[in-house]
Amino acid sequence: MTPEEIMKVVLFFLTVAGSGWAIWWRIEGKVAENRKDIEKVAETLASHKLHVAEQYxxxxxxxxxxxxxxxxxxxxxxxxxxxxxxxxxxxxxxxxxxxxxxx
Missing domain, CATH: 1.20.5 (Single alpha-helices involved in coiled-coils or other helix-helix interfaces)
Known part of the structure; x- marks a missing residue:
């Protein structure tokens, strides 16, 4: 293999790895955002349960x-x-x- 072919293969793998990392980073960001939303929903549900227990x-x-x-x-x-x-x-x-x- 010539150095140019090796460089093309290395760049190809770097591109694939970078794309995979970018996709993973976006997915991880969405998961973290959803975790925050789930925590808010859990807090809201807990406060609603307390309200129902106190009022009804x-x-x-x-x-x-x-x-x-x-x-x-x-x-x-x-x-x-x-x-x-x-x-x-x-x-x-x-x-x-x-x-x-x-x-």
Missing amino acids: VSKAGLRETTDQIMEAISGVKAAVDNMTLRVDRIVENQSNSRTQNRS
Whole structure:
């Protein structure tokens, strides 16, 4: 091989190696950029999870609260039913006393 051919082969391999290195460098830059984006997404997700945990009620907590509200409504219903019975008795007594006064 002549020195010119050797130089051409060396330049060819240097060109191929340089192109490979340039491609690798760009890929590595994109990977580093994506890692930063992933870290930001992970931080955002963590803060969202914390917000949800602080602001929203669990299923068990909601069930417990619903049960307490339903018990309170049942108590109000019972009180209204008792009031209705008492009003009915008062009305019956008044009608009975009117019929007895007329006789």
